[in-house]
Amino acid sequence: MxxxxxxxxxxxxxxxxxxxxxxxxxxxxxxxxxxxxxxxxxxxxxxxxxxxxxxxxxxxxxxxxxxxxxxxxxxxxxxxxxxxxxxxxxxxxxxxxxxxxxxxxxxxxxxxxxxxxxxxxxxxxxxxxxxxxxxxxxxxxxxxxxxxxxxxxxxxxGLAIDPGMTDGKERDPKKLSSAARNYEAHTWQESFQRHVLKHREELLEGLGKAKNWQEAHKVLAGYDISLKLRGNGMVLIGPDGQAMKASQLDRSCSKKKLEERFGVFEAQQTKPRSKGEYLTRTKRHYKPRPLVRHRNTPALWRRYLSTRKVIPRHHSLTARVFRNWKIFLLMEAYQDPLAMVLTIAHKKFLLTTLGTNVSNIESLNKYLSNQYPVDQFPVKTQGR
CATH class of the missing domain: 3.30.930.30 (BirA Bifunctional Protein; domain 2)
Incomplete structure (x- = not known):
């Protein structure tokens, strides 16, 4: 049945x-x-x-x-x-x-x-x-x-069994989309989708209690998420423009399901309700951050961010290199042992969690593996 x-x-x-x-x-x-x-x-x-x-x-x-x-x-x-x-x-x-x-x-x-x-x-x-x-x-x-x-x-x-969509093999609700996996493989930074799924249970609980579109927008805004129409569906959008289908958060968040609950879609109210009073406050900001954390990662990350500030936004090779955490680490790895360790750790993390082939300069990898075994350095990965 x-x-x-x-x-x-x-x-x-x-x-x-x-x-x-x-x-x-x-x-x-x-x-x-x-x-x-x-x-x-x-x-x-x-x-x-x-x-x-x-x-x-x-x-x-x-x-x-x-x-x-x-x-x-x-x-x-x-x-x-x-x-x-x-x-x-x-x-x-x-x-x-x-x-x-x-x-x-x-x-x-x-x-x-x-x-x-x-x-x-x-x-x-x-x-x-x-x-x-x-x-x-x-x-x-x-x-x-x-x-x-x-x-x-x-x-x-004793009726005939009719397996439904929740039986047998079901989509892993925390599995990243190909776009999010590609973003992480190319930047070695946490994607917006990972940020959303990290707070999935809290978001679904809040959305489950929402009674109209503005309350739903308020729940999402608390996690730096905007909800907008795109094509025939809805997307969740981060502050940097990364997006994911709303249904990837949960089937109950599809356009069809949400409009069944709240009626025709209404955009978020952006103006303050009264003087000094805005619709919501963000409690879980999305900020690009390294996928892999080491005790000395903050120092390298600060160096990377300071480098980005002084490099102009143009299309030169130098600008592209220093505006990408992954390439920045690879360049730094030639002279900084910590960057070498993080390079290996990121590669190991992506291979383990995403099944992504992130091999880089072969000679660099061989050198890193021989000179700086990753097991010597305790590394903490996102969400682990």
Whole structure:
């Protein structure tokens, strides 16, 4: 079984009544209503109670006029043969498990199972507005919740197993993109993406609590991150212009997912709200820094930064050399043992973590390996 959230389309009004009537009518060609029930409505639980139940649900939803998306539409698709294994009580129990996991146990909902020639499936239309507290519930990272419940229900009822995207081989959320790996291989400096992923859990926690675009911008700005539209998606941008797809932070941060939560994208407010009061303060700055840290790295880094200041920004070979930490170290390695050690350490780090071939001048590498074994010098790498 596969559980899929059907997101609200941008620019299309949220019409719960229309969705409820669609579930009850099974309007698609070849479809037929199989089972139907209503939860948490005083109007009743059966299809003959639908009209009153929809009025009741709409009355609750009208209490939150400022919320554009108040419906969570879930479709659970079953494999051929699963229908014969499930009674109505079983189907209602499965629906209740999804509701509990998503935080909708006490929420109003209309549920119907549809039959067509090759696909038995269940529609669940949750009212995201709690009927008593009026709190609007939007599950965070729900794709994992849905996959977990699906695997549990398959096992419990002996259904065909349908591995979801969270099962088996899943993308490593902390794996750098090729662009970030190339940046680090060519500069030996921490990329913006590494900075973002280093604070991934904090960012996701903050974004999970955000209620609108400006609150989301505020969370990101605290880590020197800007969120902007690019092409058909969204990107996170650092102060030096490096960028990464927002979805590389987490699937829940894609343009589609964020607009489902907050509506059409709104740019960050850059003007102060009032005199002397700005939108946010940066608590985790992104600054280019060496990938590998040694106890004497700061002295070399300061020398490198001071050299950059006095070299004019033009396209000469000298300017390019001294505006790149990697090349600066290679040049310094001929006369400074510490630079030699850091050169070996950076190469070892990149080969270990990125699988990147960063071989340089062969004679220099051979000389460094023979004269300055890296094991003699304790080196600390970023994030280790």
């Amino acid at each position: 596969i559980a899929t959230k059907i997101g609200k389309k941008s620019g299309v009004p949220d019409n719960y009544t229309r969705l409820g009537e669609y579930i009850a009518a099974a309007e698609e060609k070849g479809e037929k209503l199989h089972q139907f029930w209503i939860r948490n409505c005083d109007a009743g639980t059966n299809i003959e109670d639908l009209d009153l139940a929809l009025l009741e649900i709409e009355a609750v939803r009208r209490q939150k006029p400022d919320i554009a998306d108040k419906t969570y539409h879930l479709v659970v698709s079953f494999r051929p043969g699963d229908q014969d294994k499930l009674t109505k009580d079983d189907l209602m129990a499965i629906e209740a498990e999804y509701a509990k996991a998503l935080g909708y146990s006490d929420h109003q909902r209309v549920v119907g199972t549809h039959i067509n020639t090759d696909n038995f499936h269940m529609h669940i239309a949750f009212n995201k507005v709690h009927p008593e507290t009026l709190k609007v519930v939007t599950p965070h990272r729900d794709f994992k919740i849905l996959a977990k419940v699906s695997r549990k229900m398959e096992k419990k009822y």
